[in-house]
Amino acid sequence: MTPILRTIDLEKTYHKGSIDIPVLRGVTLDVNEGEFVTVAGRSGSGKSTLLNLIGGLDTATAGRIVVRGADLSEMDRRDLALHRRHTVGMIFQSFNLIASRTALENVTLALAFGEHPRSDRKSRAAEILSRVGLADRIDHTPGELSGGEAQRVAIARALANSPDILLADEPTGNLDSRTSEEIAALLRSLNDEERVTVIMVTHDEAMADAVSDRVLRLLDGRFVEEQTGGGAP
Amino acid sequence: MKFGDLFQLSLENLWRTKLRSALTTLGVVIGIGVLVSMVSFGTGVQKNVTQGFLDNDLFTRLEVIPAKINLDDVMSGNIGDIEIPDEDTPPLDDEVVEKIRALPGVEVAFPEIRFPVRLKLGEREARTHLRAMPASMGAFKPFSEIAYGRFFESDGEGSIILSQKLLRNLKINLSDDDAPPPPTGWEPDEEMASLPSDSLIGREVEIFTSVLDQKGLARAFMMGVPPSPSRMPLREETVTLTVVGIQTTPGSFVSDRLQSGVLVPTETANGIPRLGFTSIWEVLGRDADAGGYPSLYVRVGAIQDLEPVREAIEEMGFGVIAIGDQLEEFKEDFLIMDALLGAVGIVALIVASLGIINTMVTSILERTREIGIMKAIGGSETDIRLIFFVEAATVGVLGGIFGLALGWGVTRLANVIANSYIRPAGVAPVDFFYVPVWLILGALAFAVLVSLLAGVYPAMRAARVDPVKALRHD
Known part of the structure; x- marks a missing residue:
């Protein structure tokens, strides 16, 4: 089985003045289609950077990322935008919703970027929002939503353009434990039912263990451990 | 997106x-x-x-003068370079007028005749300028728009067209409703009359012109005394004309002298005895006795006809002044x-x-x-x-x-x-x-x-x- 995602000796070094700060030091990872993979690690271990590289928001210093046979290092900025638009969907710890737009409008904006036909954007957005359990909150702005509801909107937005891979960067970091469990369960059910590949980054190892097929531990920019998660079939 | x-x-x-x-x-x-x-x-x-x-036909109007002059020289005061017409310069006579009339694009051509006159309307009197105008000009602005009365019907009729400015000089205010209001500072006094235009049209006016008194001149020379300006050997001639029209809108590019002037048909004007030397062109050119006019008025049909007509006239050896030149x-x-x-x-x-x-x-x-x-x-x-x-x-x-x-x-x-x-x-x-x-x-x-x-x-x-x-x- 060919993996849907493959990173090969991925390196990322940030430059602060004359000082080089290596964040990723040769990360190699294969993720199969439909897998739920969690990257766990302490703050500063490089896990968010890895996700940003896979998401095409940032570019690697060395190494390659191949998604469905396409090499991100060979893509120009326009291709990377298309990659973010159609191949991956991202969710963040701080939700990153547009505060002035309602839940529905946040999702339709993603559909507009995806050049989804204008006529059924609203129905499509409403459909995804009800899939994540927000059918009755679609006309509320992020300020009127709880953290868990906001993250559900973010998940709906990430799924809007039917991506192959959902990239979740500390999706439960800003949520209480009960809501965290709900969000983790939602991601797991999306992975099970919609067959969307999920790559999650978290420092909550218990949750990681509970929902993932596979948990990889990142320390100082390298994978140090891999184990099968509790969510594995 | x-x-x-x-x-x-x-x-x-x-x-x-x-x-x-x-x-x-x-x-x-x-x-x-x-x-x-x-x-x-x-x-x-x-x-x-x-x-x-x-409105004033400045784009389609030419003035033909006997000499070729560089207008810029005149404007800058450099009169020394003006070419004084000599014997070789052809006179602006009727033959030339006919030739110019025959040029393609020319609509009207006639000799400019202007001279000062004294005008008497009833008991009222004023000095003014008389300009000869052919009846054919009635087809064009501003003569096509005579405010009251009519334009000339023939070149020989004994008629005259007055201007509103002249009426003011005569202390007559037009009382017609559509007449322009009097200017500021116009104070009605005992002398001023307010009359409707139709009471003026049809009235007779007397035109007085000065002519040289040949006998008086001869006498002055025989006595060895050159005529002093105060005792010029002149005498006055009188002609009576009928008012046919009144002009109210003289246009913005006409000198004050012309705005307050009167118009008389060409042949009638030619028949009025008068002194020569009324314009600089008469001094530079030949006098009327030699068969030449001081200047000709030429009107072309369209703006684009102006240049070819000007070139053709200049080729004949005459000077042309076109105010339209200033437009550029x-x-x-x-x-x-x-x-x-x-x-x-x-x-x-x-x-x-x-x-x-x-x-x-x-x-x-x-x-x-x-x-x-x-x-x-x-x-x-x-x-x-x-x-x-x-x-x-x-x-x-x-x-x-x-x-x-x-x-x-x-x-x-x-x-x-x-x-x-x-x-x-x-x-x-x-x-x-x-x-x-x-x-x-x-x-x-x-x-x-x-x-x-x-x-x-x-x-x-x-x-x-x-x-x-x-x-x-x-």
């Missing part, structure tokens, strides 16, 4: 910051308003002057005036464009995170750039439209105020401003162009926002 969506998104963004968008747009409104009112004043003046030229110079002057007036508006627009840049840059700083989000969900740099570009252009379009409205309002108001100062002088209301279509379209295009230019830097900057930094959760 499709352009329709980009456009909608931009409008939503502008609407979100209504006050700031409105103030930024107001800057453009004022800039365009100033530009439009300034330039429309320039074009208004230009139009009024050009229309004045047209006028045009240059107008261009400079428009440029200066436009510069004020452009400065205002530059200030407005800085306002746009400032607003957009502030907006980018505020919306950095939003830009990051848009990139994360698939917005390309082109999309982001276009969103900011369309926002800037929208400010430009709205600013342009409302600026046009403002400029129009300002010019209307200024026109009313200016006219209220001028009207008491008896001048019909003048539109000082003119907003041609090119100014409307140009101002709109300029507003959009300036706004787009102002949007370039902010849009580039927005497109280059690093999504990782923008989304960093802090």
